[in-house]
Every structure is written in structure tokens, then in C-alpha cells.
Amino acid sequence: MASRAKATILDIAREAGVSKSTVSLVLQGSGLIRPETALKVRKAIEDVGYVYNRGAANLRKAHSNVIGMVINDLTNPFFAELAVSMERVFQAAGIVPFIANTAENPVRQEEVLKSLLEQGVAGLIVSPARGTTPGAFRRIEAAGVPVVFAMRRLPESRIPAIAPDNHRGAYLATQHLIGKGHRRLAFFGGSSDLVVYHDRLGGFIEACEALGIPAANRTIVEGETSRRGGMACLETALAAAEPPTAALCFNDAVAFGVMLALRKRGLEAGADFAVVGFDDVAEAEHYMPALTSVAVDTPGLGERAAHVMLKMIQSRTTRAEDHIGAVSLVVRESCGPSRSAHGTGMGDAA
Amino acid sequence: MASRAKATILDIAREAGVSKSTVSLVLQGSGLIRPETALKVRKAIEDVGYVYNRGAANLRKAHSNVIGMVINDLTNPFFAELAVSMERVFQAAGIVPFIANTAENPVRQEEVLKSLLEQGVAGLIVSPARGTTPGAFRRIEAAGVPVVFAMRRLPESRIPAIAPDNHRGAYLATQHLIGKGHRRLAFFGGSSDLVVYHDRLGGFIEACEALGIPAANRTIVEGETSRRGGMACLETALAAAEPPTAALCFNDAVAFGVMLALRKRGLEAGADFAVVGFDDVAEAEHYMPALTSVAVDTPGLGERAAHVMLKMIQSRTTRAEDHIGAVSLVVRESCGPSRSAHGTGMGDAA
């Protein structure tokens, strides 16, 4: 059934009785062409079932209209949401975003980046995988392709990053826990090969210091950033002689895991143990008990990242400013009854 | 900082003191080249920071190594999981999958498909958006690009589809509800412009007929396939004079919504109202109460779809067999206490 060979611009030129240049012009929507001619050409295109060969075009144009989004974990709703929010603005700008998943694997990431580059993307938005080596983007920078990091960044990289104010978010959350009367606190999940981890842990520690929680009363447990990881963290922490009574979790997935593990032990989040998450994914609100979490405005950050990228492409630069997004603590039930009727906004201390 | 102009095969030929043909051969890993020459070339490539231009290559080769995966809703964990399972097998096969999201929007889908085609993909795996018109794939078929549908299919299309046995899944679930003593049943969520909808609803109805639930005792409420949709469905159904006591939901998202709405009314899923979901996403197990759901083996289906695609590409055909995956009911808590200690497998009736 498939037509002999792929139809080209020449075939449709013949079909329409014009030159290939004319067809090309029509394809680009040039106003130079007489409307009737354009119509003839468009009809031929339809009849022949022609499909434009963007590869050939890019060969000449040097400017492609596709950008790549490289995501570390698409199965995490948080990153999925990030991806679709970026996608929206690219679509509106007439450029086509292709999404690739690295499954938190630096080797896979390397392959994916190589492919995307070879494909001739105009830009790259990346949420780097755990353990990405600092040199991983050297070649890409050298190639002059604009890159922006979203949500995560690399240590000592000059690549612009769009991320929430992790330090402040963690500070707010910790403050909230201390305000609830907790004196033995934990920080659960994440691993130190992530810059975000240090940001969030830093906020936690700073709040502890500022509000009089000595190091001896702080438990820090690294772990997978997943439900399973959260469950493991709680088990480890509760095994201690003087276990914590509240935890700030690296992200919501970890928090869900912690709550799960609590339930398994017959304990209740909120009543017996306070837990706060990070990211405020959609699910947090519907969990039982509803999860107090640090909201980071994922779609907002995604859109911002996309806009920065568009600007970079347009101005042919490879540099841009970092952008740090505002965060807010949204308090729900997982830290016990709220003092104010139903909390929202910036927590309960100035 | 960016190098003057993109380096080409010619630049590196000059650098290495060989001809462009030699460089090309090295790039393709041809054994014809003397190892020392190959080494020289590879060094030049490294030095110059050359990036392969796959567009130019495809122009000549007619064979690309990228395939497109077009997904209707990446924010739904079910489809995200589908995507990554397919991705895994493609990666292993050395072909690069690009993911695009259509956000359940046929117009967007049209654009995405066009882009992917223009990019010269070797094949397309699609989970079509709601309301996709039957003709949407005509052009693609005409272009001779292999397509397979995953999870969803189109009415009267010759494109091969990989999907679970929706009819049987719904039948099993309904049977389970009736076995629990329910006599007024509902089917919640989904809309009739989806083939899956008819499959699942069909299974529901067939089970009702077979097991003596008259049409008067069946409530069917269409709705969004999301949490919000599920909440709405429950509200509508409970407003009736003789409301149902149990519901089979179009998918797990709807089921979660139903449980949420129940809670809001002070009712408890399992005790006051039985609900079963469809798809058995990871979350189902951890919900409160844990959701009874029809498991469809998402990764298995994804892998199968990917393999079918690989085979089609390899054998240069555009046709393939449909594949219907086995399903099983995994019973948890959302339909009340199980008779057998902790249910799993195929439900409780032959």
C-alpha cells in the first residue's frame, strides 16, 4: 500500500506544475506566492501525501525547532508535572519538545543527551540524574547548545538553574515542627550526591540551630527518594534509643512512605509522629491524613524554565540568570491539629 | 566560548589527515579501517568536539533510529509507567525513543504526530487521545510508517493494538461485587468516545445479565477519568432514589475520587460502599483503604508493544497481530472484608 518512494518537494512541484523553490516558499508560508499558486501547491501536497523532511531542511537552515527535555524520573508525578508544564509553553511557542527519561541513571542520561544533540536540538532542559558527573555537560556547552537545569542543579556549573528555594522551604517546615513542640527531629531521605539534598538539609539544620535543637537531638537518615525509601528511614530512626517525634522528609514520596510505615506499626501520622513532605504533589492533599508539605509551584517553575530557554534560543546566548522560586508551607493534618482553623500560606511564625 | 561553526566530518578529516570517507567509515564502526587510522580519527573527533549530524545522515540512509511514543496523559502514573516500560526495551535495542504528551487533546496529538513524522521516525507507538477521529492516522499509514496502539485503540482501524482484556477484567470485577452480595451496581467514569469504555462497560453489563442484576438496578455514570471525575460520579449516583451500593470504576483514578467523595460524606469505602478500580496502579495498594482493582500488567504490555514495533521495523511491514493481555482481579479492602484471609489472583468465583 505504501507509496513507491517518499514523495519529495520535487514530486509535488511536478504535480503542481511549478518549481521546487515555489513549493518551498509555500511550505514556509511566504507571502510572496500568489494565493492561487499556493492553493495549487497545497492541493498537490494533499494528493500526494507528502511529508516534510525536517532533517533535510535543518541541514540548510541551521536552526531547528525541537528542544529536548531530559527528565530523571517520569514515574514521579512531581517530575511528570514539571515536564507537562514546560511542554505547554513550548507548544504555544511553536516549538516541539521531546521528552526523554533517564530513570535516574547517568549512563542512560549520557546516551540520551548524545542522541538529542545529534538530532540537532535547539536547546536542552535537564533535570539531571543522581550522580551526574560535573563534566557531563562540558561537550554540550562546547557545542554551544543552550542548556538549563530545572529543579536540580550541578555543583559548580555555570549552567543556569531554575529551582525552588529549598533552603527556605526546609527552614519553614522545620520551624513549623518545632513550633508544634517537637524537640527531637529527623530529616529523612535523599542522598548527599544531590545538591538539593544539601540545600534542604541545610535549611533544616539552620532552623534547628536557630531554634535551639541541639545536634544530639537531630537524626539524619539518607535513603531512596521513594515510598520504599521513606519506609526504611522510619524503621531506622525508630530503632534508636531516643527516637525522633517528627520528621521533615526530602520529598513527598518519602513522606508517604513514612506514613505507610507508621500505619504498619499501628501509629498514626499527626497524632503519634509528625511528618512534613516537600514538593506538595497533588496527592498530598488527598492522602490520609492529608500531608503537610512545602509547596514549590511546580508548574510555575516549569514555565519559567521554558521561558528562559526560549529567550536563550532567541538571543543566541548560552548564559542566563539562575532563578529561585518562592516556596510556602501548606499545613494540613500530618503534624497534628492545626492551631489556626485550617492553615495555609507561610506557616505560623514570622 | 562556542566554537566558530559546527565542526563537520570534513573538519575532522583535515585534522586527522584522512578523507571524509574514512571518517564516515570510522563513525560507523566499519572494520575496514586500519586500527591506527581509526584511533587518529577518534582523537580528532574528541579534540574538535565534533557532534554527529544525524539529520544529514538520515538524508542518505533512509533509516532512522528514533521512534516516537505518543502518550495521552503523562501525568497519569498508569501511562507514565507504560511509557517507561516501553522505553526500557527500546533503549536495550539501541533505538532512541522520544516521548510526547498529547494531554488528551486530539489537536495537539495531530501536531505531535506531524512533528514526529517530519523528524523521520522509524515507528510510532500511540496511546490515542480521547476523541481521536478515525481518519487521524490515514496519512501516517499512507506514509508507510509502522504504528501500534498501546492500551487504547480506535474503532475500525487496521492498526495493531496491544491492550489488556478489558471485557474480562470488568466481568471479573463485577462478579466479585455481586458475590459480595451487592444487588444495585454502578459503573463510574469514562466516556463513550473511548473504545476501552465500551469494552469495560460491556464486561460489566454482561456480568450483570449473567448473574441476575436487572437493568433497573444498574447505574451508569459517565465522567472524567480523574479523581475529580470520580467524585462527581458518586455525587450523581447517590442522589438517586435507590442508589447503588457498589461501583466498578473505569480506572483507579476514578476509584480514588469515589473513595474521597465517600469520606467527605462520612462514609467508608468497604464498609458502606464497595468500590473496585481498574489498572491497579502502584498507589492502589497503599491507599486507605487499599483498593481492589483489576491488574493489567502495564509493564508487560508496554514491553510487548515495544517488541511488536521492533519486529515491524525490522521486517519493514506495517501490519501486525493485535495482542490482548491477561488480567486478574487483585482484591484488597475497598469492597469490605475478604472471605479468604488476603485475596489475590482471579477473584472468588469460577
Place this chain on the structure above:
DNA sequence: AGAATTTATTGGAACGTTCTAAACATTGCG
């Protein structure tokens, strides 16, 4: 009417690869 201007159309040389066929080098053999 002819020149000047504007409006539509076109030929042909790129773009960066691959691939066929041919050239060049080396070796073994009689």
C-alpha cells in the same frame, strides 16, 4: 513608449552525511 518599480517565479549552489566504484598499497605466488 520606455524606464523604473513591484510582484511572482525559478535555477542552482549549498548543507553534512553515506555509499558505490575505483584507486592505491601491500603481499604472496609462480
Place this chain on the structure above:
DNA sequence: CGCAATGTTTAGAACGTTCCAATAAATTCT
């Protein structure tokens, strides 16, 4: 030593587009 066989390398013609410069046709101006 000449020739065949083998092993390496290369020139040059594609591939399907874009875009510059040129041409052709229609219009306006003087």
C-alpha cells in the same frame, strides 16, 4: 618480475531542503 589477491583509502554523486541571485511578468511612472 609480473600478476592476482587482499587490504585500505578516497573521489564524487546522491539525499531533500533553503536561499541568493536572476529572470519574467505585471504595474506604475514620466
